[in-house]
Amino acid sequence: MSNAKEKYWKYSLVIIILTMGIVIFRQITPFLGGLLGALTIYILVRKQMFYLVAKRKIKRSVSALLITGETILVFLLPFTLVVWLLVDQLRDINVDPQTFVAPMQEMATIIKAKTGYNLLGGDALSFIVSSLPRIGQAVMSGISSFVVNLCVMVFVLYFMLVGGQKMENYIRAILPFNEANTKDVVREINMIIRSNAIGIPLLAIIQGGVAMIGYLIFGAPNIWLLGFLTCFATVIPMVGTALVWVPVATYFALSGEWFNAIGILAYGGLIISQLDNLIRFILQKKMADIHPLITIFGVVVGLPVFGFMGVIFGPLLLSMFCLLVNMYKKEYLDSRNELPSR
Helix, strand or coil: CHHHHHHHHHHHHHHHHHHHHHHHHHHHHHHHHHHHHHHHHHHHHHHHHHHHHHHCCCCHHHHHHHHHHHHHHHHHHHHHHHHHHHHHHHCCCCCCHHHHHHHHHHHHHHHHHHHCCCCCCCCHHHHHHHHHHHHHHHHHHHHHHHHHHHHHHHHHHHHHHHHHHHHHHHHHHHCCCCHHHHHHHHHHHHHHHHHHHHHHHHHHHHHHHHHHHHHHHCCCCCHHHHHHHHHHHCCCCCCCCHHHHHHHHHHHHHCCCHHHHHHHHHHHHHHHHHHHHHHHHHHHHHCCCCCHHHHHHHHHHHHHHHHHHHHHHHHHHHHHHHHHHHHHHHHHHHHHHCCCCC
């Protein structure tokens, strides 16, 4: 009877924990980006925190404040500067819908003259005009959510740093693995988060800078804005930076500037795209030997689930899935196959 009661209590507790966990997760989903960002930065700076506390004998709260301030200076201020430069490029754009519609009509006229196809036929133009206010609202909502998640990230990061080793020991204790498998899981998490957190911004900066050189050589309009867009396009799997330089080449072709159009296509295909493959290969070998398919499909899976942080945690999720499957195989299937036949 006592054994039955113990099982009842155990499974009831598991059900209660899962139910409450689902409810809590649904409520904190809007802040998921900030939480994952805090986890990412914590993994990057945890050794520095341990050094300040253990070697320098600085109080844990003071060390956490110092590293949080360092995070703001090293990570947030440069990113804010980039956003400010982007806004500076866009500040002269008129919000009048006609400002956006007129270039579309001009482009549609060129396409119709070249191909005979009316791009804005039917209700396409009215649909575009009606969509502009919704796009503006979505952008403003995204900016507000981004600011809130930055505040959440800084706030949570401070308490993660203060918790430090106790938090890590608690997580290790509740993981359902033996000591060897726990080490593998922790090593995989640290390796992938560290490599993606450093490698993805580095790749974006290099590709954006190289792309801006091409835009300058072939006379593309507003190279700073195109460079920023190229940086952000590097995180999109499969197509990546082609989302920027292909439309630029198309614009030149429709305008009759064939030399610039062919030049941009050649520069993008031979230099920008190949540079992407080269840098990813180097980073994978130096920081984390991850299969390219895990990176590509991890981003595809991660972006809808985690938002922008999916570029880091999507590959981690897919890699952890493969690790757990392999762990199950070694622990249970291989040992079962090695049993002597009766």
